[in-house]
Amino acid sequence: MYLHCLESLPAGQAGVSSDQLATMAGVNSAKVRKDLSYLGSYGVRGVGYDVEHLKLQIGLELGLESDWSVVIVGVGNLGQALANYAGFGERRFRVVGLFDNDPRKHGVRVDRLLIEPMSRLEAAVTERNASIAIITTPPAAAQEVADRLTEAGVRSILNFAPTVIRVPDGVDVRRVDLSTELQVLSFYLRRTNGG
């Protein structure tokens, strides 16, 4: 988040204070300083932080100096949207495989890749050294897909299927659930609207 904020700063600005970052990120300035102090003491008292240096350090900490290969399983509307998502390229994330179990989609081109059958999944993950996978299948298929992915060596999963998937220790899952997000919004609406 801080990285995003730093990147949206005007090009000429060389320094930034915790206060300024806090306002941009919508958090408390003490929190900014605590968070950034985890990186080391890169701030200068009375002055602030050097923007470029801070970007570099955060990028290093996030592992953005490495390239990460990503596969997407389930090429429906959402999967396609993600495959085309320009944000991947900017950072060091490269989509290296698209998989779907619908034969009519096989060979269809999305962005610069062809959709492949699920039978290719394990081999592709291994060959292309993918350590991140995005699951955009229907919920019923998500667990099996996750099992196959982790078995094949994937160690991080971004799960868009509205279901909880279970994975071995050492594998990280982050879940993005659109209907949950809407339900949370609906909850807040009800609070101020009385239903």
Place this chain on the structure above:
Amino acid sequence: MYLHCLESLPAGQAGVSSDQLATMAGVNSAKVRKDLSYLGSYGVRGVGYDVEHLKLQIGLELGLESDWSVVIVGVGNLGQALANYAGFGERRFRVVGLFDNDPRKHGVRVDRLLIEPMSRLEAAVTERNASIAIITTPPAAAQEVADRLTEAGVRSILNFAPTVIRVPDGVDVRRVDLSTELQVLSFYLRRTNGG
């Protein structure tokens, strides 16, 4: 989340224990009980919770007894994917408007709606009584869109644009940022992989 779990239970199952829900949701059983106790004392000691009753109560609490109208601003790949997203219909969320500033898209049909020009935004929000908006524009446009939406009466925003938007008090924003999610995964990868 509990609602999701309850719905994924086998059709015949009438009762459920906090332990079972905890396992499904991947949390501690004491947490389940604490969370559910907020709804009232609907569990039976020595037995568990009644599945149907619990679903009803959670739905009520979340405001799912009301219908909520949703507009989507920015009909790129992601916006289209969301417009088609079946999950909206199941719950009480109805997409009632799609807006984009690209004239070539105006009048194009997505699902059962036509894409409209941005000039129609305020009138549509008012006429169709939309209280939820989804922003899937490029980041540079997001703040202005949010301003117009809140001005027109929207009170909840789901922001997919990778930027922090500022809104008046009483308006809720939830942010879903794909590149942040990937960066977090990359961070964990680095921890176990050494970069």
Place this chain on the structure above:
DNA sequence: GCCTGTGAAGGCATTCACAGCA
């Protein structure tokens, strides 16, 4: 015996407040 409901304990994250340095 089994499972809920909940006060108490514990742990974690945020914020305060200020010493220290430019």
Place this chain on the structure above:
DNA sequence: TGCTGTGAATGCCTTCACAGGC
């Protein structure tokens, strides 16, 4: 004077542990 870095204080969320009821 301005702003960082950080111990201390606070507050919140989670978990424990067990009394209470079926």
